Amino acid sequence: MSDKVVPGRMVVDTDEEVVVFLIGMRVNKFRDVRSWMPVWLGMPRMLKELSRERDAGLLGFRVLNGGPRSFTIVQYWESREKLYAYASEQNMEHRPAWAAFNRRARSGKGGVGIWHETYVVPAGAYSTIYNTVPPTGLGAAYGLAPAGRGAHGASAPVSAPQYG
Numbered sequence: 217m218s219d220k221v222v223p224g225r226m227v228v229d230t231d232e233e234v235v236v237f238l239i240g241m242r243v244n245k246f247r248d249v250r251s252w253m254p255v256w257l258g259m260p261r262m263l264k265e266l267s268r269e270r271d272a273g274l275l276g277f278r279v280l281n282g283g284p285r286s287f288t289i290v291q292y293w294e295s296r297e298k299l300y301a302y303a304s305e306q307n308m309e310h311r312p313a314w315a316a317f318n319r320r321a322r323s324g325k326g327g328v329g330i331w332h333e334t335y336v337v338p339a340g341a342y343s344t345i346y347n348t349v350p351p352t353g354l355g356a357a358y359g360l361a362p363a364g365r366g367a368h369g370a371s372a373p374v375s376a377p378q379y380g
Contacts (some may be wrong), residue, residue, distance in 0.1 A: 219350050228344040228354045229361035235296050239332040240288040251320055251327025258313040259289065265309045266302070273298025276357030292357035296336050 241259070243252045266274040273294040280288045293299045303310050317330065345363065346355050 225363040226346040226360040229359040234337040235293040236335040237291040242286040242329045245327040248327025
């Protein structure tokens with residue numbers, strides 16, 4: 217992610233479906249370093265691997281600090297299928313880290329907790345606006361374009377999908 221400010225009103229430069237993956241870790245017992253340290257160290261390795269392996273499907277990410285106990289990573293993916301393929305790939309960092317976490321979790325100590333959520337947002341069901349900031353979030357993942365009248369930014373809010 218660049219720290220260079222992009223002047224003016226911008227929007228995300230895509231009309232595609234967006235896959236947003238949130239993953240987080242919470243340290244429940246600070247003294248149980250053997251539980252949380254492998255998780256803490258594992259995520260940077262996975263993100264480096266995904267940054268090198270462009271075909272894996274990760275478009276971008278952002279780390280959010282939730283205080284001394286927790287952090288969350290917001291990830292943007294090309295597709296749900298590519299996200300799931302990475303998660304199950306035997307020769308990549310995630311699968312062995314997940315198996316090791318599950319072995320430690322079965323010990324019942326509860327020193328660390330993890331969570332994740334996946335959102336598949338159809339094309340046209342999201343809006344973006346960036347005003348005089350460096351590329352961030354979806355803008356960093358997909359690229360920015362000037363916001364024009366009727367662009368899918370704040371000037372044209374997306375209505376809520378109808379269910380039922």
